[in-house]
Amino acid sequence: MIQKPRGTQDLYLNNSKEWNIVEEKFRKILNLFNYGEIVTPMFESKELFVRSVGDTSDIVSKEMYEFTDRKGREYVLRPEGTAPTVRAVIENKLYIQENLPFKAFYIGPIFRYERPQAGRYRQFNQLGVETFGIDSISHDVELVSLGQSFLNELKINNDVVIEINYLITGDERKMYEVELKKYLSSFTDLCSDCKTRINKNVLRTLDCKIDASKFINAPKMFEFASQENKDRLGETFNQLKQLGIKTQINFNLVRGLDYYTGLVFEFKNAKTDQAIISGGSYNNLVEELGGPSLPASGFAIGIERIMLILNEQGIKVGNNDQLDLFIIPLTEEAQFITNKLLMEARKANLKVDTNWNIKNLKTGFKSAERSNAKKIVVIGDNSMKSDIYAIKDQKSGKVKEVKFNEIVKYLKEERRNEKNT
Structure with a gap:
């Protein structure tokens, strides 16, 4: 593999x-x-x-x-x-x-x-x-x-x-680097990187992932800074505070x-x-x-x-990313109606889905549970003949019966109600 x-x-x-x-x-x-x-x-x-x-x-x-x-x-x-x-x-x-x-x-x-x-x-x-x-x-x-x-x-x-x-920077930094080199020369156990940096870029030793913790008593750059730079650091600190x-x-x-x-x-x-x-x-x-x-x-x-x-910290940055509706089509004709509903709902910026491999009601409900949908609707011969579609709210268990042409409007109203609560 x-x-x-x-x-x-x-x-x-x-x-x-x-x-x-x-x-x-x-x-x-x-x-x-x-x-x-x-x-x-x-x-x-x-x-x-x-x-x-x-x-x-x-x-x-x-x-x-x-x-x-x-x-x-x-x-x-x-x-x-x-x-x-x-x-x-x-x-x-x-x-x-x-x-x-x-x-x-x-x-x-x-x-x-x-x-x-x-x-x-x-x-x-x-x-x-x-x-x-x-x-x-x-x-x-x-x-x-x-x-x-x-x-x-x-x-x-x-x-x-x-x-x-x-x-x-400038002459102030050069003076500081001289003192830092003197301080570091007292160590006999520095890593190979620090030994190289002492001569090439001594300031980088303070950022070493291996030895940085040893340099607690290193000369402070602040002591070599001009009064202007000291004042700037102090004022930055105060303003942030x-x-x-x-x-x-x-x-x-x-x-x-x-x-x-x-x-x-x-x-x-x-x-x-x-x-x-x-x-x-x-x-x-x-x-x-x-x-x-x-x-x-x-x-x-x-x-x-x-x-x-x-x-x-257990922080979830995402919103509740649930489907507005999961559709369970039970026949080939129901799949065509499902496609029509999917298209209309998505045009209305609703998040809807189905599983085209559904063979029966049992597998349909299993797919719906995996989809984390807020609501479920089953489309079969009876609902298509009567034009009454039972939309079940998965949280409350309540069922709302609506006509096909009203499904999208109903889902949009439900979403608005959620935002207002």
């Missing part, structure tokens, strides 16, 4: 329904915040990610799915969503003044060759938000509140911790990607310490990839992590 590749998954039945609802709720929130959708290719030039994410990051050094096309060009399946969005902004000149601020979101698959575990796959899916042309505390606060609004929409209100930090968004300052919080500058943040699952939403500012990336100097920021959400939390 041929099986799916390791680190991938199949979605079907209720899982795919809930997945789609999560995406719909994300689109709903982004529409309220006036974001438009951007769709980029699932594969891009390898150079794009080497230049943006950084060649010392786990993504570039270990996790990219690479391939060469027939003309020898190097491509990768996209391992993250920000760099492709920036590339699209530059290539399509979306940075012109009349387009700014440019606010976009994306939904799609991401590919990383890493060890599969709970909530982490080799093909996973991200919901992402990117903004260009805005650099202010108010925007940083709005971005965090957007993430909070999405979790609130899903009713994920428990066991979530929001951490923020401010990544300094005033809006009722509880946050913590984590001075060791960095991001696994090299392009971040300024504010960074993570929404974490307090029970597992896994990131749910991760993001921040990357004000230099557009220019580094060949575009103009343009402030930018955003975040990404793993849908698989969201689904895991929904399951852990």
Whole structure:
């Protein structure tokens, strides 16, 4: 038997329904915040990610799915969503003044060759938000509140911790990196990745999945920040607090990607310490990839992590997805009448179905029970001759007799009554 590749998954039945609802709720929130959708290719030039994410990051050094096309060009399946969005902004000149601020979101698959575990796959899916042309505390606060609004929409209100930090740049960062290297040189048991990162990108050691817990007493970047940057982090924290968004300052919080500058943040699952939403500012990336100097920021959400939390907290995101009516046809002529009723009901946006393999009343009722229908109607010789159709409510057991031409009207009234109760 041929099986799916390791680190991938199949979605079907209720899982795919809930997945789609999560995406719909994300689109709903982004529409309220006036974001438009951007769709980029699932594969891009390898150079794009080497230049943006950084060649010392786990993504570039270990996790990219690479391939060469027939003309020898190097491509990768996209391992993250920000760099492709920036590339699209530059290539399509979306940075012109009349387009700014440019606010976009994306939904799609991401590919990383890493060890599969709970909530982490080799093909996973991200919901992402990117903004260009805005650099202010108010925007940083709005971005965090957007993430909070999405979790609130899903009713994920428990066991979530929001951490923020401010990544300094320039000479301040160089001084900090010198002190961080001194601190790290005292360790003799660092993993091979950290030993490499100390010389290539020392800040990345703080994000190490193996050794990060050892660095509790590491020098704090905040101590090397200018007063302006300190004030900005403090004001961001205060404004979030005033809006009722509880946050913590984590001075060791960095991001696994090299392009971040300024504010960074993570929404974490307090029970597992896994990131749910991760993001921040990357004000230099557009220019580094060949575009103009343009402030930018955003975040990404793993849908698989969201689904895991929904399951852990017993949250059902779907509405009552019952059929309005299940039809049991008992004869060939009844099947024709059934098709007519199905067509009319669906035109009225009613959810109706049947099973064309029904042989008798017994198998018909079994099919109806499996369908989770609110109501059932049997169509046979007697009902067709008398034009009286008995519609049974599965919850109450009550039966309503109506004429064929009144069935759709009756079902619509029942749905309206449900919404009003």
